[in-house]
């Protein structure tokens with residue numbers, strides 16, 4: 572089944588959960604789309620094609636197929652921008668079943684942000700998508716980060732900017748921490764400055780921190796941790812975090 576809306580074309584397998592819930596999906600994605608594009612003052616070039624699959628195994632196979640490699644590990648969702656797709660359209664491949672519904676801000680934020688540029692650093696790219704998501708496994712980015720600081724499990728943000736380091740850590744650390752750091756930059760310097768920074772880092776690399784924020788990465792990092800420590804974790808949330816991580 573195919574359904575076209577203002578900013579999307581949704582492709583659902585026949586008889587799938589996605590097909591049954593298509594009206595809710597349309598409402599959610601169009602809502603995310605307008606928020607992201609208003610915020611970033613830009614839009615995706617052309618409609619986003621959303622392809623739903625029942626399982627993460629199928630999405631993993633799609634990844635291997637479109638990126639033409641052998642990495643077909645199961646995956647819940649990924650974005651394929653128009654610049655890299657064979658037909659010149661933006662695509663998102665996502666799992667949608669009763670348990671896993673890979674919809675919302677994340678992949679759309681990636682696609683829309685490509686209009687600003689595509690920074691090399693995964694920490695920066697995932698940070699923006701995670702800023703819009705706000706939550707990782709139902710717990711907000713700041714709580715995760717506060718907890719890692721408390722548990723002395725917090726990696727250096729400066730190091731995480733390098734993809735090699737970023738990929739050494741679990742996504743349960745890198746994703747929420749990148750979202751929290753992005754949130755901190757936006758709250759401290761304002762949205763317009765952040766957008767300017769995002770374009771600059773995509774274009775010129777790490778010098779963008781100094782050029783746009785007029786401060787060194789190490790003092791930004793220190794200040795970020797100081798800010799995070801101003802918040803107190805609620806006991807129930809600490810328990811949930813411990814359960815999530817030990818599962």
Ligand SMILES: [Zn+2]
Nearest residue numbers: 677681697700
């Ligand atoms: Zn992502």
